[in-house]
Amino acid sequence: MFTGIIEETACVSRISKGRLSAVLEIKANEVLNDLKIGDSICTNGVCLTVISFSKNSFVVDVMNETLKSSNLGSLKQGSIVNLERALTLNSRLGGHMVSGHIDGTGEIIEIKEEGIARLIRIKTKAELLKYMIHKGSVAVDGISLTIQGLTAESFQISIIPLTKSHSNIFQRKNGDLVNIETDLIAKYIERQKSFNQLHSDKANDSFDMNYLNKQGFISWKRKENGNF
Numbered sequence: 001m002f003t004g005i006i007e008e009t010a011c012v013s014r015i016s017k018g019r020l021s022a023v024l025e026i027k028a029n030e031v032l033n034d035l036k037i038g039d040s041i042c043t044n045g046v047c048l049t050v051i052s053f054s055k056n057s058f059v060v061d062v063m064n065e066t067l068k069s070s071n072l073g074s075l076k077q078g079s080i081v082n083l084e085r086a087l088t089l090n091s092r093l094g095g096h097m098v099s100g101h102i103d104g105t106g107e108i109i110e111i112k113e114e115g116i117a118r119l120i121r122i123k124t125k126a127e128l129l130k131y132m133i134h135k136g137s138v139a140v141d142g143i144s145l146t147i148q149g150l151t152a153e154s155f156q157i158s159i160i161p162l163t164k165s166h167s168n169i170f171q172r173k174n175g176d177l178v179n180i181e182t183d184l185i186a187k188y189i190e191r192q193k194s195f196n197q198l199h200s201d202k203a204n205d206s207f208d209m210n211y212l213n214k215q216g217f218i219s220w221k222r223k224e225n226g227n228f
Contacts, residue, residue, distance in 0.1 A: 001087045002042045004095030004144020006167045007031055012079045013057060020064040027057045031083050042084040045142030045179040046070050047100025070102055071177045080168045082142045095144025096137040102179045103128050108172055109154060118159040124180055129155065131182035139181040143167050
């Protein structure tokens with residue numbers, strides 16, 4: 001589990017591609033502290049397992065599914081990636097809960113400046129947009145960001161200057177693909193709803209406020225007039 005707060009950017013120093021896989025070697029500094037084989041490092045939003053490391057780099061395997069569903073397949077020697085180590089129990093959760101299991105990719109279709117901010121609009125599939133809400137959270141290339149606007153085909157994020165020095169987002173241009181991970185809570189609620197509708201044979205098991213309360217998602221009391 002990660003927070004979406006990028007610890008450093010790093011350079012891909014070596015790529016070895018097989019028919020259905022790849023091996024990446026990434027030069028790094030901060031994430032190498034206390035690193036062990038088997039540790040997870042979020043790389044452009046993708047959770048990867050360290051298989052070896054040295055004093056100035058680490059190596060990860062990338063399987064075919066990851067290459068197909070993320071922008072890691074388009075990385076080249078010299079590409080800059082965002083890195084974050086896994087969350088510890090005594091860490092501050094400065095961003096939001098990020099699993100490192102991306103839902104898909106999106107294409108940057110508009111970049112414009114607005115005062116100190118850079119506004120980036122990203123086009124993506126409806127199956128990802130349905131999990132997004134205005135002012136909600138989304139991870140883009142592993143960066144925890146707030147959704148500033150939504151349309152039927154795209155969403156907009158706003159980047160502050162500090163993010164420029166702590167991620168690769170300012171190097172992105174129109175047409176670039178970025179990795180997207182939507183909100184975990186929205187996906188779990190949808191799964192509860194669909195599972196209940198598929199398997200329930202009780203009329204009182206409908207997915208409503210009573211059901212959410214019964215499952216422990218919310219706690220509320222109904223007043224006599226029917227308001228909460």
